[in-house]
Amino acid sequence: MGFAANFPGTDGLLEQLENSSKPEDFQEVSVALRDHYAIAHLVYHWVSADGEQFGCGTYDPVWVQRYVEKGYLRIDPVIQGCYQRFHPVDWKRLDWSSKAARAFQKDAIGHGVGNQGYSIPIRGPNGQFALFSLSHNCNDETWQLFTESNRRELILISHAFNQKALELEPGRKPEPAQPLSPREVEAMTLLAVGYSRAQVAETLSISEHTLRVYIESARFKLGAMNTTHAVARALSRGLIVV
Amino acid sequence: MGFAANFPGTDGLLEQLENSSKPEDFQEVSVALRDHYAIAHLVYHWVSADGEQFGCGTYDPVWVQRYVEKGYLRIDPVIQGCYQRFHPVDWKRLDWSSKAARAFQKDAIGHGVGNQGYSIPIRGPNGQFALFSLSHNCNDETWQLFTESNRRELILISHAFNQKALELEPGRKPEPAQPLSPREVEAMTLLAVGYSRAQVAETLSISEHTLRVYIESARFKLGAMNTTHAVARALSRGLIVV
DNA sequence: TGGACCCTCACCATTTCTGGGGAGTTGGAA
DNA sequence: TTCCAACTCCCCAGAAATGGTGAGGGTCCA
The missing domain is CATH 3.30.450.80 (Transcription factor LuxR-like, autoinducer-binding domain)
Structure with a gap:
């Protein structure tokens, strides 16, 4: 056929x-x-x-x-x-x-x-x-x-x-899309829907200090300069869904 | 045919x-x-x-x-x-x-x-x-x-x-995707790629105070709680390209 | 010609985020 | 078993972002 x-x-x-x-x-x-x-x-x-x-x-x-x-x-x-x-x-x-x-x-x-x-x-x-x-x-x-x-x-x-x-496409290879850990995904997702760090920490029932570790870890993995950048990249790469 | x-x-x-x-x-x-x-x-x-x-x-x-x-x-x-x-x-x-x-x-x-x-x-x-x-x-x-x-x-x-x-799709009507002004788009785009407010202001050759007006305006239009949220929404709605 | 929207700039005080440390537990993989 | 990655918690101080309010100029359309 x-x-x-x-x-x-x-x-x-x-x-x-x-x-x-x-x-x-x-x-x-x-x-x-x-x-x-x-x-x-x-x-x-x-x-x-x-x-x-x-x-x-x-x-x-x-x-x-x-x-x-x-x-x-x-x-x-x-x-x-x-x-x-x-x-x-x-x-x-x-x-x-x-x-x-x-x-x-x-x-x-x-x-x-x-x-x-x-x-x-x-x-x-x-x-x-x-x-x-x-x-x-x-x-x-x-x-x-x-x-x-x-x-x-x-x-x-x-x-x-x-x-x-x-x-x-040439643009895919340089960023092998390093995966985020479950906690990192949760943190980035909540940040993407407008939660502040304090709110995210409360929602996840962890201390804000711990949350910071996740955010910084995610920022590092994503090669991002700040939280906003990290969330944007996580979104663009489909690592989080909002 | x-x-x-x-x-x-x-x-x-x-x-x-x-x-x-x-x-x-x-x-x-x-x-x-x-x-x-x-x-x-x-x-x-x-x-x-x-x-x-x-x-x-x-x-x-x-x-x-x-x-x-x-x-x-x-x-x-x-x-x-x-x-x-x-x-x-x-x-x-x-x-x-x-x-x-x-x-x-x-x-x-x-x-x-x-x-x-x-x-x-x-x-x-x-x-x-x-x-x-x-x-x-x-x-x-x-x-x-x-x-x-x-x-x-x-x-x-x-x-x-x-x-x-x-x-x-039911999910489209409630958010009529209010368009952003050109300056707002530029501001959100630069924020999405990791620029700080100071860097964005410098890049756009405007004062940081002016930039803040754009960001707040965009945040209002997008119904966002903070800058990260606004960038995430602008990305999700295709208002900016990163 | 008024209203609406966009662009530009400024002050205040407060909250939030960031960057640098260190340290303990768990569970799965080599 | 040893190692690594993930998860959890804590300190500090400086940098950055935010919220509110105000004001002047421009363009465009009804």
């Missing part, structure tokens, strides 16, 4: 992506997929927990550089909107009401980005955030028909991108 | 899931899917940022209750392992070396959970963590053949579960 019958043309690309091992393969597959769909652009990128970025796609490099330089990451409604969701979204369903957003949109279209767009976001365990986006120039009806009829296929493609991107 | 040809039997269930609107539908679909695949169990559940849980599946309710009561959430290698990944994983690839994990495994099998398992994790924007799991009793080869040949289909099914679960 294969996908070829349903996904003529993309099945091979999907397999190529699943078997790829170099970042360059991503670029190759993005271009091939863009051409297959006959759309303006196809882009995949993610940011790691350390703010590192990785991406591939068919955008004009000038636009990519401009995007970074202008700090559009903090303005782009696609980023803002997808950060709150985690499922496919049509760009026109996002909030473009702010002045900065409209200026950004105008600038983007001026650099070749289409007037239509569709993005599939996903989140990784270490605070990573990835986005798989399609863009094209056409009217709303055409775009909606295109995205809806290819929705499932696009989900699988985005999954393949995500899988490979995380496998190849 | 439909999926029926490739996914005989599950296509209708997938659509039923995508069109469902009540939590009860989840349960119905889980059972139908379990029967379709002729496996021991099929389970979907997630936890929200506030620790609320939602789930459906074919596990014995006695086992579910025992799982919660025993605090297995903090022992279960499936949870632990999937928290660090975000792609399909076979249970036997997880770390079962600890004594607690082996005791848990024995207890699980004693309550009808299969010796084989396969889980697809996903993370939501507000710290949610969801898990779609299959379990069965069979040998490794049979299980691997089953999961690999149905991998893409299972990804789509898990996506449908996730989509619906987030749509129906």
